[in-house]
Amino acid sequence: AQKVTQAQTEISVVEKEDVTLDCVYETRDTTYYLFWYKQPPSGELVFLIRRNSFDEQNEISGRYSWNFQKSTSSFNFTITASQVVDSAVYFCALSEGRGSTLGRLYFGRGTQLTVWP
């Protein structure tokens, strides 16, 4: 069964602090994809990144970086020098790679990040 765990329900930081959001996943598939989405207060889900199971390279995009480690089944997300606009709910998700259910996402429960000025 597929499962995604985001153990941190809420995190509060002060602007310019670095913050890491944890994501641990479970799957028996050898091919799978991992995603992070951001949900600001307005409610829409904004896609941030995807990773496939064969690509363990870490990725950096501006102040955002992702650390994918298959050995620990983790896909953590770090925001460097956080800003108030980073305040949102962040979801980690896992997708299977084949079959008629292609693209179905299994979501974690989300982490509410609040960045204080």
Next chain:
Amino acid sequence: DVKVTQSSRYLVKRTGEKVFLECVQDMDHENMFWYRQDPGLGLRLIYFSYDVKMKEKGDIPEGYSVSREKKERFSLILESASTNQTSMYLCASISGKIRNQPQHFGDGTRLSIL
């Protein structure tokens, strides 16, 4: 750019009413999904469809049904609305032919059942 449009941003209905939530996508995607989002529970899959007239149950289908008569439209139906169906509903779509693409989400419908 992919556009997923949900018919209402906010909706208020009464217990026992039949409620329709509509979702339309403009990218000819095969796969469409309906999720429900509740605080602390994340997004839970209600139903999905991978082709016209095809549907599969997700994790929490009880009390809901769906309709996919046209490829671009996926409707979620609450047959007899109850207060425990008050929630945020999100529709998403994805190509069924291209792997590892992210799902595209609508803006969500905040449904209140009184």
